[in-house]
Amino acid sequence: MEIGVRDLRDHLSRHLAEVRSGRSVTITDHGNPIARIVPVDRLTALEQLRKEGRIQPARKRKQTTTEPIQGGGIVSDLVDDQRR
Template identity: 75%
Template sequence: MDVGIRELRDNLSRHLAEVRTGHTVTVTDHGRPIARIVPVERLTKLEQLRDEGRVHPARKRKRPAPEPIHGTGIVSDLIDEQRR
């Protein structure tokens, strides 16, 4: 079932009752889908793939990004300087 944001806001209880019965509600903004409300019991696609053994969690934690380098001058000049 597709429902606009205003309709969802005005009739939230009714739409959540639909979800409780097992239906999926797709929220739209000006006719474009932006979100889905699904029953909690339903697995997400990622959870399904994990259960099937087709994807695995990362073995290592992602490293933090390095500290930004502060420079002086125009970026294009710095790039030209590095290319020499």
């Protein structure tokens, strides 16, 4: 079921009742889908893949990035220098 933002705002209780009954509601803004409200007991695609054992969580956390290097000059000149 697709509904616009205004319709969601004006009839929120009715749309939440649809979700409670097991249906998904896609929210659109000027006809473009922007969000989806789904029942809590329904697994997301990522959760389903984990459950099936097709993917697994990362073993270690992402490493922090290093401090940015301070450069001098105009960016286009720096890029031009690297192309040589």
